[in-house]
Amino acid sequence: MPKDTGIGASSKRREDVRFLTGKGLYTDDVSLHAQAHAVMVRSTVAHGRIVRIDTSAAAAMPGVLAVFTGEDFAAVGGNPAGWLINSRDGTPMREPKRPVLAHGKVRHVGDAYAAVIAETYQQAKDAAEQLAADTEIEELPAIVDMKAAVADAGNRVHDEIPDNLCFDWGWIEDNRAAVDAAMKAAPHVVTLELVNNRLVPNAMEPRASIGEYNPGTGDYKLTTTSQNPHLTRLLVAAFVMGIPENKLTVVAPDVGGGFGSKIYHYGEEALVLAAAKKLGRPVRWTAERTESFLSDAHGRDHVTKIELGCTKEGEILAIRTETLANVGAYLSNFSTATPTFLHGTLMAGPYKVPHVYVNVKAVFTNTAPVDAYRGAGRPEATYSLERVIDKMCRELNLDPFEVRRKNLLTPDQFPYTTPVGLVYDTGNYQATLDKAIELGNVAGFEKRAAESKARGKLRGMGLSTWIEACGIAPSHLVGVLGSRVGLYDAATVRVNATGNISVMTGAHSHGQGHETVFAQIVAERLGIPESSVEIVHGDTSKIPFGMGSYGSRSLAVCGSAMNKAVDKIIAKGKKIAAHMLEAAEEDISFADGKFSVAGTDKAKTFGEIAFSAYVPHNYPLETLEPGLEETAFYDPGNFTYPAGAYICEVEVDPDTGKVDVVAFTAADDFGNVMNPMIVEGQVHGGVGQGIGQALCENTSYDENGQLLTGSFMDYAMPRADDVPFYTVDHSCSTPCTHNPLGVKGCGEAGAIGTPPAVVNAVIDALHRGGMTHVTHIDMPVSPHRVWQAING
Amino acid sequence: MTKVTMTVNGKAVSAEAEGRTLLVNYLREGLGLTGTHVGCDTSQCGACVVHVNGKAVKSCTVFAADLEGAEVRTIEGMANADGSLSVIQQAFQDHHGLQCGFCTPGMVMSSAALLAENPKPSEAEVRHYLEGNICRCTGYHNIIKAVLAASGQDVPAVAAE
Incomplete structure (x- = not known):
């Protein structure tokens, strides 16, 4: 019988009611007295030298209050990269300044070099058009293609970086010779060159920011579309604006999706604060969708050559990859970690492969910055690995299910140290594979394929067995790896006098349902109704600290901090109970919402303890403080390692090349599950995005660096009729061994495991149709590309 | 003006x-x-x-x-006169048909229009009708379930987990 409340219950989401009735409060919904409107002026060329910006005409237009250019921010700091990556030769990465507004040069289409502030949005927009007309930019040749970028020493995105190379990273460099030797000795080597297509995250809410300044106190407030308001506060205050952190409040109210793109600090956030201070009025900015396409951090964009050495029976002996990773024109905050420590460390997958070496060259180009997008590095690793294993199966005529089974780690091998620096704590990869085979009805596939064939369609089945490292992240590990921040989290649990509870969490919910799930956990642990617990997030003035939500970390890290604070509440409650019941503290036990004295019927309810804490008429004040509020910081001991097996079935129309995903099965191990309904929803969303990457989505720049896919008319988002119902399962659970809830994280799974399953299915369909010459098709596997492959 | x-x-x-x-x-x-x-x-x-x-x-x-x-x-x-959620809104909550909530108002309005035109749509008809509403969070799975449920139909077994 499923639970109907607390941990493990599919509690309905409390946040839904406001979203379903139009009462959500997103940044653009906030309206302030005397607010002014900002419009950014963005480069229309990919690469150019700013010759002249004449602001006079724009400044004189109706309603215009101020005009800003890069010159106004030349003296303040740049937006920094969060991870320092060293190249193979030990030299640090090249790290050009990323200014609030472009200064001297523009480096991608959409690079903002000026901003206009006016009484109304339309006035600002009109004046921004005038300013663009009064700007002279000497266009320079655009650097778009990564191979050309590193080959052409004369043409530079940043004048001080001669080869457009940010770093040349080897993982693990000391193992390179051994990997080379193992590859050379391998009886069979499979080679695959592939592109992990550049994606635009496209959260449905465009970015927006509102700056406020109080001239009386010198306090700033930024309301913004952020996944991590504390990190934004740190970056804006300490790195860019040079203002004390305690004079800046950052609020991220309801946020309409993030998927990574709202982790980062963007220049518009500093701009609205500077403008608010200058004008003494609130200043707001909201991106148009095309601005989002042009200026949000994009995702993926790897070009990879992967080699796999194996026996003729399909035992994997060695893996070696060379990747060019596009970082775009500037380093976004996580951009250097994504292709390195979130990618190279996953290249062993869930397999017992002894030798792995990863080389990544990160390349500057005249395109929008590229950073973490749902999965971040791990989808790229998984795609390379699962595609090359599929190719191995075809070359050696082996069964892809059996090959996985042969190479997967077995439950008795944990904890397992990979050759790429991680220690997997627990897992049962055979169990998820078996579950996927069962739920995907693999046994019935041939019959379904025959039915498809009768309708003129080619049916194929594709498999991927994936793993990720998430619950980001243990500070002691990421510190060694180059992170400039710790990745712990914090929570405060405040028990109010009347017994209801406010939880201030460093996680930020922008779709994940924290307001519901976190309340379930606290309610269960304290034996009180869920409705008595309120989750407060997204406001640096209310919450002790936090690193926000990304990397499937909310529950594993922020939830663990909250759980730790609850431990402290219970401990304090025992102290209070001991005093009230005149018993020894060690004789007090807490269960079902009651503090009891062991071996007696003496007890106090949680509510009585809470009330007493705030009405301490007879407390021994030397040993017992009034109040019932606790804060905890939690730093994870290790990453968490969710894993699973995905099976995709497609039908390919051989006449048009169109691919339909007709069935999709995801069997995942997320450890303990707090709310199955929400976990399943997270997987659905990730699978949908994975199908989007595999079949529809592509970010296309032409040779001049013009973004050809800059709107929803050109960039194919997956829509309701592009996807099927998914079959998802999370019953094969091996709880995480090192966090108190035993949770692993589920937010990114679908986006990681799905793309190779889809592409493997397409290749399978074509092979079954006799087109065995097709060994690979790059994503998105569009009708055009499939048709070309069929007829090529 | x-x-x-x-x-x-x-x-x-x-x-x-x-x-x-x-x-x-x-x-x-x-x-x-x-x-x-x-x-x-x-x-x-x-x-x-x-x-x-x-x-x-x-x-x-x-x-x-x-x-x-x-x-x-x-x-x-869209809510009922007493402020409670209407059938379609309640179905979205019951079936977890929303995550970040940003596309939700449009989804609800489109779904309500669909059910007014076609009270018992098929899965394919729901998917086709909602083709002009993009959701980035849900993979559409639970939205389709919610609309089918709001129409009073049994949600297909495959979608019911």
């Missing part, structure tokens, strides 16, 4: 609008009805869908000034 008068969620309202003011801006800025969202600028995403004279309309594609006297219904007008 001219004053534009219409009926929104059953109430007579009026607000100033320029000739270029879109219905969505009239609702959000003129009337403070911020439940209707702007997710794109090419009439593709559907976050701004409202009902105009009973039909689903992307409110970013029509000028407010052209709608003098029109009957408009927005997400703020």
